[in-house]
Amino acid sequence: MTTPASLLHSDAFLSQLAIDEAVVRALDEDLGRAGDVTSIATIPEATKAQAIMVARQPGVIAGLPLAVAVFQKLSSEVRVQAHVRDGASVAAGTHVLTISGPARAVLTSERTALNFVGRLSGIATLTADYVRRTAGTKLRICCTRKTTPGLRALEKYAVRCGGGFNHRFGLDDAILIKDNHIAVAGGIRPVLERARAHAGHLVKIEIEVDTLKQLREVLETGLADAVLLDNMDIATLTEAVRMAEGRVVLEASGGVTLDSIAQIAATGVDYVSSGALTHSATNFDIALDIEA
Template identity: 50%
Template sequence: MISDLPEIITRPLVQAALSEDLGRRGDVTSQAVIPADRMAAFSIVTRVPGVVCGLELARQSFALMNENLEFTAYKNDGDVIAAGTLLARVAGNARSILAAERTALNFLTHLSGIATTTHEIQKSIAYTGVQLTCTRKTIPNLRIVQKYAVRMGGGRNHRMGLDDAILIKDNHIALSGGDIITAVKQAKSYAGHLIAVEVEVDTLEQLRQVLDEGVSLVLLDNMSIEEMRTAVSWCKGRCQTEASGNLRPDTVVAAAETGVDFLAMGYLTHSARYLDIGLDYADNQNILKK
């Protein structure tokens, strides 16, 4: 089971999710109707095809509930899977498994949905050579794992946070005096040699000014397809280009064909569908012996 996220990062997320669901008394339904010593085995199975992501968080969900539960993964994050694929099995105390079920599946279905959406969109534009990136439009406190899911789907990450790079937007320009060149010069002076400077431009005239000043990357915000093509031709050999704004599955191909280097797509994290994954009871004592 492959994951490039250290447990020290993900464990607090899983703990918080379990605590939220367990509340003050734990799983009162299971406590009421299932004997405390009942053992059971369950299979985690996909209902639809996609790209799996979040298996390690699912494992941690069960392990934090009961360290004696046995979790066996049969796939790795990033694997492309068919409907009906067995992803993992969990066996042990039935109450513990059911108490952690929803937390485990919430991580799995959400992150697999992001990975699947990213994979599908990246595949649709692969012939262009354009790289698909996510944005900071993420669920609070889940950014690290959502951006991880984008990587598992074949996408790339934009800034993880405000401290990664300088991205000058229209509000920054307005509040720094209203002049885009002044804002760029101030940013370059502040940045040093290790912080990239990217500037958002809304018009070709703004782009012309920025290119004369020199930046690492320009963000072409809500430009038309024709404007993007022109912008790309101007930037070739001078800086990289990134398109943003109104990018959806039905508009992304046209944007990619303009020749931009990157597509910044908030859709990947804020609008990706959940992947249908279930926890199925296996009424078979042989599974418990494996």
Template identity: 60%
Template sequence: MTLVSPSRVIIEPIVRTALLEDLGLAGDLTSASVIPEDHQTTLAMVGRQPGTIAGLDAAELAFSLIDPDIKFERHIRDGHRVSPGDVIATVSGPARGVLTGERTALNFLGHLSGIASVTASLVQAIEGSSASIACTRKTTPGLRALEKYAVRAGGGVNHRFALHDAVLIKDNHVAIAGGILQAIRRAKAGVGHMVKIEVEVDTLDQLQQAMEEGVDAVLLDNMTCAQLREAVAMIDGRAISEASGRVTLSTVAAIAATGVDLISVGWATHSAPTLDIGLDVVAA
């Protein structure tokens, strides 16, 4: 699958907001007072721990929005794995601008690479199965497009991006609607033919009702591996099967072995540790 980065139209407002937060009303007081205006420098972005890289477009924008004269040379692409000491990119140009954009660039690159790295470890753990690792809407407000891109960079796939993408009937919808059947029927009557419908089920009885009514996908929530295997047999290819809940690096392979199509993992986006990446001076 080809990795396609979000458009600059999407990324630029996110990066610009982060820079404005850092610059405030007075700008970078330290660089402006300590570094001569005409001074040039070269720094290297270096991996300090193993992981998978994502977010180079955002990192580059953090520098170019500060000063278009800054050059950002990539040595690897998003989706590639790095080892400690690997040079990811070289940044050169006006020293004030480089130092001003440094933290914002590293924040984006480290955060997104952390998500890509966690996703890659999950993907590796289920290698050989037919399942895919999917993200959820448990993302940082304002960063969803970038975080979901980082999941793709790690080899995962995206679930819906927002509430308007598709219908996902969850337990609270079912409870308020009065049951699985009522919720599914109202959804079918309320959306157009292009909108897919997924329903969350907690039991095999609920699953049977959902399959009798007909849906595009079924979210099998917090089921044991034995229940998942039975659920996959009941679905029998008539809908996409998605396992969710209790997914860890130590359990994901067993979940994948049940035959489910997707394994959704919320913590891959909301709790991934930042990948340690440094920006070291090459030429002062």
């Protein structure tokens, strides 16, 4: 019996439509025009197999619903039993999934399934490390739009599996005024006035600043909901929190590392956003072993 998809997810939501789209695209990329010629040539069609997906390192698992979808897309006869769910912390050697069914389908699915779980578990594991280093503070760790093209929904889901939070998903779900917007629009007050006049009542406005002088100007307008403090050192972040006095949400970004995250959290900012969660996460070491 296959573990229901609802039991594979962490508390984070991932659309079945996003899963199906990603799986079809990945399998099409791998199978090409002729399919898995190696398995077709060497494995008799009626052969059955059982395999174990094994974590080769400690970390946080993400991507299991995609792995299951990959196996079952190639054969409805494949059965998958999950031993953990997305968001689970595992030790090296943990059995994650048991897969059984037509051997050709299992072998053909192997790399695509591992690619999904390896990539997303790497992101979840790195995110969890950031979150762990800020324990006891109010800071929330967020990802950015620096994602792999076509995989944003999956990678942002992996961040949530690791205990992080998502920044905006795209250009359409919040107003984020960057330095280039300010330059083209003619300054902080003009750009904020235009943004506020355009925004609906549910649309938040965030503006990026890189100096305390700019922060002061933003605070004087009273038009921003949040301020992104770009590439500020610890002393400057601390002063920014003092200046803001809780009037706006403060987000630190730029140059954030595992070594600096605890100090950043101690300044009192509300959020940290880091592109490294998605663009620099190391692939999680996971394997598929055929059982004799």
